[in-house]
Amino acid sequence: MSRLFLGLDSSTQSLSAVVIDYDSRKVVYNDSLNFDEALPHYNTRNGVLPNANPLIKHSPPLMWAEALDLVFAHMKKNGVALGKILAISGSGQQHGSVYLKANAAEVFSRLDPKTNLVKNLAGVFSRPTAPIWMDSSTSKECAEIRRALGGVKAAAELTGSDIFERFSGPQIRKFHKTEPARYQKTASIALVSSFMASLLAGKIAPIDHCDGSGMNLMDIRKKNWDAKAIKATAPGLKQKLPPLAAPWAVVGPVSSYFVKKYGLNPEAQTLVWSGDNPCSVIGLGLIDEHTAAISLGTSDTYFGSMSRCCVDTRGEGHVFSSPTGDYMTLICFKNGSLARERVRDEHHLDWNRFNRAITSTSPGNGGAIMLPWFEAEIVPRVNTPGIHRIDLDATDIAANCRAVVEAQMMSMRLHSQWMKAAPKRIRATGGASDNVAILQIMADVTGCPVCRVEVAKSAALGAALRAAHGWLKKSGAAADWKRVIAGFTEPVSAKEIKPNAKAHRVYDRLVEKYAKCERDNLPSRA
Numbered sequence: 429m430s431r432l433f434l435g436l437d438s439s440t441q442s443l444s445a446v447v448i449d450y451d452s453r454k455v456v457y458n459d460s461l462n463f464d465e466a467l468p469h470y471n472t473r474n475g476v477l478p479n480a481n482p483l484i485k486h487s488p489p490l491m492w493a494e495a496l497d498l499v500f501a502h503m504k505k506n507g508v509a510l511g512k513i514l515a516i517s518g519s520g521q522q523h524g525s526v527y528l529k530a531n532a533a534e535v536f537s538r539l540d541p542k543t544n545l546v547k548n549l550a551g552v553f554s555r556p557t558a559p560i561w562m563d564s565s566t567s568k569e570c571a572e573i574r575r576a577l578g579g580v581k582a583a584a585e586l587t588g589s590d591i592f593e594r595f596s597g598p599q600i601r602k603f604h605k606t607e608p609a610r611y612q613k614t615a616s617i618a619l620v621s622s623f624m625a626s627l628l629a630g631k632i633a634p635i636d637h638c639d640g641s642g643m644n645l646m647d648i649r650k651k652n653w654d655a656k657a658i659k660a661t662a663p664g665l666k667q668k669l670p671p672l673a674a675p676w677a678v679v680g681p682v683s684s685y686f687v688k689k690y691g692l693n694p695e696a697q698t699l700v701w702s703g704d705n706p707c708s709v710i711g712l713g714l715i716d717e718h719t720a721a722i723s724l725g726t727s728d729t730y731f732g733s734m735s736r737c738c739v740d741t742r743g744e745g746h747v748f749s750s751p752t753g754d755y756m757t758l759i760c761f762k763n764g765s766l767a768r769e770r771v772r773d774e775h776h777l778d779w780n781r782f783n784r785a786i787t788s789t790s791p792g793n794g795g796a797i798m799l800p801w802f803e804a805e806i807v808p809r810v811n812t813p814g815i816h817r818i819d820l821d822a823t824d825i826a827a828n829c830r831a832v833v834e835a836q837m838m839s840m841r842l843h844s845q846w847m848k849a850a851p852k853r854i855r856a857t858g859g860a861s862d863n864v865a866i867l868q869i870m871a872d873v874t875g876c877p878v879c880r881v882e883v884a885k886s887a888a889l890g891a892a893l894r895a896a897h898g899w900l901k902k903s904g905a906a907a908d909w910k911r912v913i914a915g916f917t918e919p920v921s922a923k924e925i926k927p928n929a930k931a932h933r934v935y936d937r938l939v940e941k942y943a944k945c946e947r948d949n950l951p952s953r954a
C-alpha cells in the first residue's frame with residue numbers, strides 16, 4: 429500500500445509542498461517556490477509589499493493564489509502521482525486576513541480550469557492586499573479592543589492572548605475605521621489558511637480552532653466566536669466570519685479545477701488548513717505536554733503543549749488551540765541568536781572560541797547575571813533596549829559568554845511557568861541547535877534531556893501529517909497521533925544531551941536571583 433498525503437505551507441516568503449508516503453513513512457516530494465523570485469510582477473520584498481510606513485506590512489493574496497497554480501504545475505511536471513493523493517491540508521502564516529466580496533463563494537465553486545486562478549479570482553477581493561503578521565500599525569485599535577474587553581488579563585483569559593497588533597481582530601478594526609466603504613463591501617473575511625483551503629475545496633472554508641486562536645476573536649475555551657470580542661472589534665463582523673471547525677475537519681472533496689487541470693483524484697479530500705505554528709507543532713512531534721520545543725533562531729521561540737487551557741495573564745505568551753485538540757503555547761524571545769552573536773562579536777570570537785569560553789566556566793557563573801536586552805524584548809516586555817550586568821564584570825569574556833546563554837535559558841524557564849506543564853524532554857531546532865555548549869545549558873537549566881530535530885519544512889510536514897490524520901479519522905480508521913507521526917518527526921540523532929543534576933540544582937537557586945534582577949530592571953520599576 430502506498431497512501432499519499434500532501435501538505436502545503438503558504439508562508440511569508442514562499443509556498444512549499446511536501447508529499448508523504450504514509451505507509452513507507454517517507455517524504456517522497458519536497459518543493460518550495462519563493463514569491464519574490466518566481467512571481468516578481470507582484471513587486472514584493474521577502475513576500476511583503478514595500479510601504480513608506482515601516483509599521484504597515486501587507487501582501488497580495490492574488491500572489492498566493494498564483495503560487496498555488498505554479499506549485500501544482502511543478503508537481504505535475506515532476507511526475508508526482510497527484511491522482512494517488514488521498515487528502516490535502518495546509519499551513520498558513522498566522523494572523524494574516526483576506527477580504528472577500530459577496531461573489532467569492534460563487535466564484536470559488538466555479539473555478540474554470542481552462543484559465544488560471546488569477547483570472548478566475550478577478551473581482552473577488554474587497555481589499556486588494558492582506559495585512560500580515562509583520563504588521564504593527566494597529567496599536568490604537570489594540571488599546572481600544574483591550575479596554576472594551578476589560579484589560580490584559582481579561583483579554584488573555586477570553587481569547588488566549590492579550591490583544592496584539594498583528595492579530596486579525598485589531599487588523600479588522602483598523603480596516604473598518606480607515607476604509608469603511610470597503611469594509612461594508614466585504615462579505616467574508618478569511619485567514620491565509622482558510623483562503624487557500626477555499627481555493628482548493630471550491631467553497632468558503634472554515635477557520636480551524638488553532639488559527640482562529642490568533643485573531644483575538646475566539647473564546648479559547650469554548651472554541652466559538654465570542655460576541656463581546658466581535659462587538660469590540662467591528663460592526664457587522666459576525667456575518668463576515670466563516671464558521672470555526674476542528675483542526676481535523678474535512679472541508680470537502682478537492683475542487684474540479686484541480687482535478688481537471690492537474691489530475692487530482694476527484695475523491696481526494698481537502699482538510700481544513702491551520703496556522704504555521706500549530707502545523708509545526710505536529711511537524712516537530714509535539715503531541716503531548718511532556719515534550720516542548722525550543723527554536724534557536726534570530727529570535728528564540730518556546731513551543732509547548734498543554735492538555736488543559738491555562739493562559740498567561742500577564743499577556744506575554746500566547747495560547748492557541750493545538751491540532752491534537754489540546755492547547756499549545758508560543759512564547760517569543762526577541763533577543764535570541766541576535767544577543768548571542770552580539771556577545772560573540774563584541775569579544776571578537778568565533779563559535780568554537782565562544783563555546784570553549786562557556787565550558788571554561790562553571791554552571792551558575794558564580795552568581796553573575798546578564799539581562800541581554802540588546803533589542804527591545806517581547807518577553808519580558810522591554811521597550812527600551814539595554815544590557816544589564818549584575819555581579820558580572822563586562823571585561824570577563826568567558827563569564828559574559830556563559831551569562832548570555834544562561835540568561836536566555838533561565839528566562840525561558842521563568843516565563844513558561846504559567847503553563848503549569850513543565851516538560852520532561854526538549855527538542856531543540858533552528859540555526860544554533862547544533863551548538864552543544866548551548867544545548868547543555870538548556871538541559872541543565874530546564875532539567876530536561878535535549879535532542880535535536882530538523883525544523884526545515886516542519887509546517888508543511890505537519891500539514892501533510894494533519895491531512896493523513898484527518899483522512900484516517902474520516903475513514904473510521906485508528907488516527908492515534910503517536911502512530912500518525914511515527915517515523916516522520918524523529919530527532920536527527922538518537923544522542924540526547926542529559927542534564928547534570930548538580931548543575932540543575934545550581935540553576936534552581938540562580939533562577940530566583942535572575943527573576944529578582946528582571947523585576948528590578950524592568951522599565952516600570954526603573
Ligand code: XUL
Nearest residue numbers: 440521522561594704705
Ligand atoms: C505567530 C506569528 C508568526 C507567524 C509567522 O504568532 O506571528 O510566527 O505565524 O509565519
